[in-house]
Amino acid sequence: MKRIGFILSAILFLAVTVQVYGKEPAKTSEHKGYKIGDIATDFHLKNVDNKMVSLSDYKDAKGYIVIFTCNHCPFAKAYQDRIIALNKKYATKGYPVIAINPNDPKMEPIDSFEGMQQRAKEKGFTFPYLFDDGQKIFPQYGATKTPHVFVLNKEKGKNIVRYIGAIDDNYANPADVSHKYVEAAVDALLSNKPIVQATTVAIGCGIKSQM
Amino acid sequence: MFQMAKTTMRNFFILLMAIISLNSFDQISEKKLTGSVIASNQKHMLKIVNFDELQTILKKNDNKLYVINFWATWCKPCVEELPGFMEVNKSYRKNPGFKMILVSLDLATEIESGVRPFLLKNNIVTDVYILNDNKRMNEWIPAIDKKWSGAIPATMIYRNGKKLEFRENKMQKTELVQIINKYLKQAI
Numbered sequence: 001m002k003r004i005g006f007i008l009s010a011i012l013f014l015a016v017t018v019q020v021y022g023k024e025p026a027k028t029s030e031h032k033g034y035k036i037g038d039i040a041t042d043f044h045l046k047n048v049d050n051k052m053v054s055l056s057d058y059k060d061a062k063g064y065i066v067i068f069t070c071n072h073c074p075f076a077k078a079y080q081d082r083i084i085a086l087n088k089k090y091a092t093k094g095y096p097v098i099a100i101n102p103n104d105p106k107m108e109p110i111d112s113f114e115g116m117q118q119r120a121k122e123k124g125f126t127f128p129y130l131f132d133d134g135q136k137i138f139p140q141y142g143a144t145k146t147p148h149v150f151v152l153n154k155e156k157g158k159n160i161v162r163y164i165g166a167i168d169d170n171y172a173n174p175a176d177v178s179h180k181y182v183e184a185a186v187d188a189l190l191s192n193k194p195i196v197q198a199t200t201v202a203i204g205c206g207i208k209s210q211m
Numbered sequence: 212m213f214q215m216a217k218t219t220m221r222n223f224f225i226l227l228m229a230i231i232s233l234n235s236f237d238q239i240s241e242k243k244l245t246g247s248v249i250a251s252n253q254k255h256m257l258k259i260v261n262f263d264e265l266q267t268i269l270k271k272n273d274n275k276l277y278v279i280n281f282w283a284t285w286c287k288p289c290v291e292e293l294p295g296f297m298e299v300n301k302s303y304r305k306n307p308g309f310k311m312i313l314v315s316l317d318l319a320t321e322i323e324s325g326v327r328p329f330l331l332k333n334n335i336v337t338d339v340y341i342l343n344d345n346k347r348m349n350e351w352i353p354a355i356d357k358k359w360s361g362a363i364p365a366t367m368i369y370r371n372g373k374k375l376e377f378r379e380n381k382m383q384k385t386e387l388v389q390i391i392n393k394y395l396k397q398a399i
Contacts, residue, residue, distance in 0.1 A: 145362035
């Protein structure tokens with residue numbers, strides 16, 4: 001009788017252990033890259049006009065709208081005109097758009113440098129469209145998808161990350177947008193007010209990298 | 212003291228009986244379910260849902276291990292990992308404790324022009340839901356996983372409303388099989 005009791009206890013103990021173990025929360029890998037308030041790195045990347053561009057070239061800028069975007073992604077394509085509009089609205093106010101293609105053309109040929117030149121020409125980009133050659137910049141920022149926006153604000157000579165996320169809340173239909181996240185963030189910076197929504201998430205195309 | 216041991220023992224018996232009867236109940240429902248699972252897997256099931264509707268599908272308390280894959284027809288790495296997922300589904304779909312669901316982020320307007328032809332062409336036989344809730348992405352992405360930046364493909368494993376795993380990257384078949392086996396072994 002005692003023995004049965006012991007066996008039963010063992011079974012029950014095992015059952016409970018398995019159950020508890022099964023309910024253990026999954027470990028997910030931490031996202032590397034910038035958080036709000038971090039200092040963003042400058043870069044020296046080739047533009048579609050074959051000239052090198054750095055953030056520090058913009059002496060009069062108050063900050064930057066850095067957008068990781070590309071040619072092939074339907075979300076990036078859906079936002080092309082809105083990115084052009086952002087630059088038109090904010091470059092003169094001190095926050096120019098700097099677009100960077102983070103994709104490895106070996107994995108996505110449409111996102112080649114030549115493809116970028118062609119797209120910039122077709123769409124009449126008025127902002128630099130840079131190639132993250134060697135894919136060294138996007139991991140430092142922590143960009144994971146296209147489009148992925150980082151609004152930087154120049155504070156005491158440093159570029160501080162003030163917004164990370166999506167352009168607005170409706171990629172599919174620009175006529176039905178309720179929240180223009182990037183505009184709200186830059187407007188807040190321009191009027192020295194706190195940014196209400198400093199981070200947002202949206203579906204995008206994962207950055208194509210062999211790393 | 213002896214009395215206490217006796218009571219504990221009786222409780223053990225009651226619990227054991229409960230476990231045994233629960234197991235046999237599971238076996239009965241297994242038999243029933245196997246038939247319907249095979250039947251529904253002859254063809255894909257395709258439906259447009261919002262996030263609330265998707266939640267009720269994902270958070271069922273039915274002891275099934277749900278493999279949920281977020282993808283889109285235009286997403287190259289998603290399309291590349293799908294054949295591996297379909298092979299995995301083929302080997303597990305008869306297991307009543309397993310179910311694979313694809314959640315497409317294609318536009319709902321492209322259901323007939325893009326998504327369905329893709330499913331037919333690629334012989335996709337799982338349940339497919341088009342998540343049509345674009346304006347609430349900033350709500351449902353963190354609701355699915357706080358660390359999800361929104362890049363696809365992304366895959367998660369659920370059982371009884373609890374998220375067991377989340378991956379925001381392309382998955383190899385071997386990795387997926389490893390995870391599934393780990394949790395199927397832990398079946399309650």
